[in-house]
Amino acid sequence: MNGLPTPPLLALLACPRRRERTRLALEFGTASRIIGPVAFADSWDTLGGLAAQHPGSPALVDTFHDNGSPDAPGPRAA
Known part of the structure; x- marks a missing residue:
């Protein structure tokens, strides 16, 4: 190891299941x-x-979930 701190993974995930799976995969x-x-x-x-x-x-x-911004990329409901 080089002793440098590891950067966090920044995640914008609306689905609680995806959040948990991501956290467990890294852990x-x-x-x-x-x-x-x-x-x-x-x-x-x-x-x-x-x-x-x-x-x-x-x-x-x-990008397939509505993540709370009108400027978010991905499909939008009309």
Whole structure:
């Protein structure tokens, strides 16, 4: 190990099941060697704030769910 802190995985996931599966995958998988704990966001605005706090961190976004922003990418209801 290089002793540097691992960056958190920033995640915008509306589905509680996907949140839990993501958290468990990082907790028990080998990815935890290069990625820190998950920092969950409840909206695009929150995700933007987390990205500003942790520049360069990887992000996981479920674009098929409404994540609370009219500017969110993905399909929108008419």
